[in-house]
Amino acid sequence: MLKTYIAAVFAHDRVIAEHAVRKINGCYLPASDDADSSVMVSALCAQQGIPELENEASIRILELDEFIRSENARGSFHEKADTRPVFAYFMQFDSFSSEGRLSDAVSDLHYLLQEEYLCLANYEQLLYSLSETDALWLYHRHADLIIEWMDAKTSIFTLGYSAAEILVKADKVCWELVNRWAADVLRRYL
Template sequence: MQHYVVLINPECEEAQRISNNLAETVFPYRNNLSLIQEIAGYLLSQGFPSEAVSEEWLMPLDAFMRALNNEETGLSKSENFYAAHIAWAYSEHPRNIAGALEDICYLLKETQWDPGNVDMKIYDFTSADMEWLYSRHKSAIIQWQSDKGLTLDDLDFYLENVLDKSPHILWEVVYRWALQLVKHS
């Protein structure tokens, strides 16, 4: 997952609305489109002009923060500068993993997440969220658990939990899988 700040063209009359619309959006990785093409397409689909953004106004989050801390951004609301934090589920992983990342990002979309708090945001997923992820990525999750050699004991569960059909086992396995996937992509 790569994080960016996109600055909105200050000449665009709807800069503030565009910034609010773009904020916290997670764009999927498609090898035939660049991130700026993804953003422009998204803006068009939302009824905004694609010219509101350009490659020169797209900055990796860490570079933007350094520039901001060194007062090198030149941003001012009085000059109609607006910005939005976005993420790109950029992945060179096989498609099944990229699809899993897109699903996790979909569940994270309405949260104020970043690499430092993603474990807590995934921890807040509901049982229904975890069941949905499991239903869509069952094979990958089982393969991951097998590859890691995780047993019930590693997860602090016992045979009685399985026999009682404890939903907590599913939640714990999917939580660990999703967290590992996001942190290592």
């Protein structure tokens, strides 16, 4: 399971704020026991290669549900009259999903689908956009997880291919197997 956060970037120079938001938007942070906003800002800046913004901008981070409650209660998220915030969203694995290998798999899937907004409503459709090359890359990075999943959930022969087809259409079979594994992983962690 992932937690979604909203980052509001305040800056007198809107170009600086928009640059920071482009870097932050849609990224993932690994699990952390420290949910302190300043720690998250530092981690985001370090991970995304954003220079320190201390003097030029400030970033305020809220969990998505807290942000929505705040907006509804106050009608406005703005705290500084002289600047308007620019918003980005990012996600962080919570302690439940910091199982190491699976969080790496989710990060890899997000990397491959980084141009898209990944959510429960569209993840299966987005997985169909992965190429056979993407599937092979995922398989090589997570073969042990995929094989464990296959042992627990399915068989290579339940994919609808005969033994002869599996040998002839190996890349297609790999794509289908990885796609089903990825769908199962994302269903549990989105």
